[in-house]
Amino acid sequence: MKLTSSQLEQYLSKAAWILKGPVDASDFKAYIFPLLFFKRISDVYDEELQTALEESGGDEFYASMPEMHRFDIPKGYHWNDVREKTTNVGQALISSFRAIEQANQSYLQGIFGDAQWGNKEKLSDDLLINLIEHFSQYTLGRKNADTDMLGNAYEYLIKHFADLTNKKAGEFYTPRSVVNLLGLILDPQEGETIYDPACGTGGMLLECVNHLKYSNKDFRTLKLYGQEKNLTSSTIARMNMFLHGIEDFEVRRGDTLRNPAFFEADGLQTFDCVIANPPFSLKQWGAENWANDPFGRNIAGVPPKGNGDMAWIQHMVKSMNNNGRMAVVLPHGVLFRKAAEDKIRKALLEQDMLEAVIGLGPNIFYGTQLAVCVMVFKHNKDNDKKGKVLFIDASDQIRVGRAQNFLEPEHVQQIYDWFQNYNDVENYVKVVTHDDLKENDFNLNIPLYVEKIIEDNLPTVEEATSELKTAWQDSLDAEKKFKSILEKFIS
DSSP: OOOOHHHHHHHHHHHHHHHBTTBOGGGHHHHHHHHHHHHHHHHHHHHHHHHHHHHHTSOHHHHTSGGGOSSOOOTTOSHHHHHTOOSSHHHHHHHHHHHHHHHTHHHHTTTTOOOOTTOTTTSOHHHHHHHHHHHHTSOOSTTTSOHHHHHHHHHHHHHHHHHHHOSSGGGTOOOHHHHHHHHHHHOOOTTOEEEETTOTTSHHHHHHHHHHHHTTOOGGGOEEEEEESSHHHHHHHHHHHHHTTOOSEEEEESOTTTSOOOEETTEEOOEEEEEEOOOTTOSSSOGGGTTTOTTOOOSSOOOOTTOOHHHHHHHHHHTEEEEEEEEEEEEGGGGTOOTHHHHHHHHHHHTTOEEEEEEEOSSOBTTBOOOEEEEEEESSOOGGGTTEEEEEEETTOSBOOSSOOBOOHHHHHHHHHHHHHOOOBTTTEEEEEHHHHHHTTTOOOGGGTSOOOOOSOOOOHHHHHHHHHHHHHHHHHHHHHHHHHHHHHHO
């Protein structure tokens, strides 16, 4: 019997609840995701084993051959082997993880991360036994939990962590609606390469996959590339790919701005689609090496030492191939900050690759009320868009919530329609020429171009003056009355 989405979500949430106390909420993912992945590949292995036994008439040697399995699980290191342990459970998990990584080096090297499974002060044997028994209540093979369902539940839990941690969760979780918007804008096609230089847990790469799925196109032809500095997030991204049934991908750990991971013979590897929500206004980003960047990414200048936003933009621009396009989420400050960033904006605009600037509403990212913008670049813009930039003010395209605002599907569709139509829309959209940009010293602040019409319901100067005089007299009369009452009370 297949698991429902609701059952799977509750299943994963309960695992977080078991860890609550000894483990900080921000660290849940480092423990839950490896266990989920371990259980999944063990159950899939058992399914494959059973299928091979049936095909071979019960030939156990044949059924256990590596060729019969997506991943090899060495004898003694299966989920059920760990489940039998009553002491040193953490060490048993570590041994299984390393044995599986070693047996599948091409795919799984380092995938289970480096969480402190052996720390008994944090994770007692009783707690781990409880956690393993919890995970054991369901079979997570393909027959019981297909890749889409498991992947969606996985994303649910990533969001759940964003809500739990109350930290800058937007650094590792971008709202699905924003990711969906970027996927629509980039419109990846069969056979293309997709690159995210700050991929976190892989959500944006997977959105490009989903874009093809929804269009009934062969998503398996995509080639996905990602780099992520955080060890836990990079390993989760790899697990996430496998849990979604994606096989043609490379996710590498490392500091993208200091040490980019992907190269071709003549320099940085380039891609058809580049997509990212990088860390906002990164202070320690590697400015010391940028003036003489060995990878040739300072195509427009050197960003300020204490803010890496323009470094991300230049890295991504440099990572586009001749027909490439990119979409990046950044804080609004990148549109108008002065000094070094001003010069970089001017240089980038003169290269005429900026296609659109989209301002999104406030408080739609987890853990921050900051309003963000989306910048869209294209290496070879269409002829009718050359020398122009599309500005979209989508700040009111939100559903206002109590603690957080939401970008709903209808808002995403409206923004995308404006982007596609490429026409002026009063209050919302303006096509701006480079001459107009030059007049504003290449300042890209959206209100400079998209003017909001204020409804003419304000009083005249004479009416406002009269109302002010009346209010002032009313306040004097009230004060006089208060003093007379106070004097009677005192006396």
